[in-house]
Amino acid sequence: MKRKRTGFIRMGAWIMIGLLAADIILQLSGLGGNVQWDWHEMGKRISYRMFQTAVDQANPAAAYHMRRTHKLIRSEYVPSPEDLEAVAEENSAALLEDMAGENSEAVRAAEAESKTNTAESETGTEYVETLAGVPTGEIYSEKALMDPDFLLEHFYTVDPTTSADSTLINGGDLLEKDMTIDLQGEAPKILIYHTHSQEGYADSEAGNTSDTVVGVGEQLKKVLEEKYHVAVYHDLSVYDMQDGKEDRNMAYSQAAVAVRNILEENPSIEVTIDLHRDGVPDHVHLATEINGKETAQIMFLNGMCRNSEGNENNFAQNPNLSDNLAFSLQLQLKAKAYFPELVRHIYLRAYRYNLHFKPRSLLVEVGAQNNTVAEAKNAMEPLADILYAVLSGK
Known part of the structure; x- marks a missing residue:
């Protein structure tokens, strides 16, 4: 029994010596990369490893725990994605600083300009370049436009109070009229006013x-x-209020005096626009989508200065009636070409509606009481587009 125990001890000793020798060989091989060995340093490392090996052999469980802990600690120093991104930014900044002076300044200037342009686009108004493209709406043949019956059926609604026939609704006459004007200069070219200024929206x-x-x-x-870049005079006067209450009885008469004075003081004005809001049944919503926006539909109105039998007696006359009709029809056709759902039929009623001041006089109904303010305002860009197209001849 004693010999058997002694054999185990000797075997364990030889195993320890073998492990120690193997560790020493590994240490020596790790130093092999140096041409000139530091024997003193190498002796210290071998002595330490001999001592550490002896400790490990004496308490293998503790050695395993220490190495496992050491491995976990080392794993915590793997760089995170945030660390890598920070290093990349530092490297980019350093690279920029190392670039040649002029090139470096050019890069900085380009970055500053990009930021400025971005800020301006976020705060400024972006308009759609409508007239630069090919019309995608409804285009009518010359033969159809020369037919008064076709025009009346497809472009007009005749109120029961008045009448219209081929002597007035004549495509050849109305489309031949030149509605263009010189839009250049700082003096106002267009007057916008509101006979019924109290009209609001839903x-x-x-x-x-x-x-x-x-x-x-x-x-x-x-x-x-x-x-x-067309100069506009916007009259903000109120004509439909009397003694603090809404009263439309004298609105057109009062507006007529004011418009006449404005035109006398501003002879450069060649277009007058009386902007209104229509009234429709509660279930009707006059809206469409244009350029991705909910947009109120608009309607041009012409006063015919005659009753349903064509009688002009007892009606204030309009020497510019034919030109008014030409202006609204040309705008209607331009709208049909670019925004076919924007316009309703041109409405013809009996009275004059102060459209006699200029050949290019227009009364526009923008939406109705069921539209929102945003829908009504969204209609102003396409309206401006067709106005500019007709007045500029584009």
């Missing part, structure tokens, strides 16, 4: 002028001036 805030047709007119002025 979500209009009481007392907020910008939520009424006046605010819609201001939007039209903005688009014409910013997009097309």
Whole structure:
């Protein structure tokens, strides 16, 4: 029994010596990369490893725990994605600083300009370049447009109070009229006013002028001036209020005096636009989608100065009636070409409606009481587009 135990001890000793020798050989091989060995340093490392090996052999469980812990600790120093990104940014910055002076300044200037352009696009108004493209709407043949019956059926609604026939609704006459004007210069070319300034929309805030047709007119002025650089006079006067209450009885008479004075003081004005809001049954919603926006439909109105039997007696006459009809029809055709759902039929009624001041006089109904303010204002860019197209001849 004693010999058997001694054999185990000797075997264990030889195993320890073998392991120690193998460790020493590994240490020596790890130093083999140096041409000149530091024998003193190598002796210290071998002595330490001999001591560590002896400790490990004496308590293998503790050695396993220490190595496992050491391995886990080392794994914590693997760089995170955030660390790698930070290093990449530092390297990019260092590279930029190392570039040649002029090139470095060019890069910085380009970055600054890009940031400025981005900020401007976020705060500025972006307009759609409508007239630059090919019309995708409805285009009518010359033969159809020369037919008065076709025109009346497809472009007009005749109110029971008045009448219209081929002597007035004549495609050849109306489409031959030149509606172009010189749009250059700082003097106003277009007058926008509101005979019924109190007309609002479904979500209009009481007392907020910008939520009424006046605010819609201001939007039209903005688009014409910013997009097309056409000078506009916007009359903000109120003609449908008497003693603090809405009263339309004298609205057209009062507006007529004011418009006449404005035109005398501003002889450069060649277009007058009376901007209104229509009234329709509650279940009707006059809206379509244009350029990705919900947009109120619009309607041009012409006063015919005659009753349903064609009698002109007892009606104030309009020497510019034929030109008014030509202006609204040419705008209608341009809208059909670019925005076919924007316009309703041109409405013909009996009275004059102050459209006699200029050949290019227009009354426009923008949406109705069921439209929102935003829908009405969204209609002003396409309206400005067709106005500019007809007035510029494009």
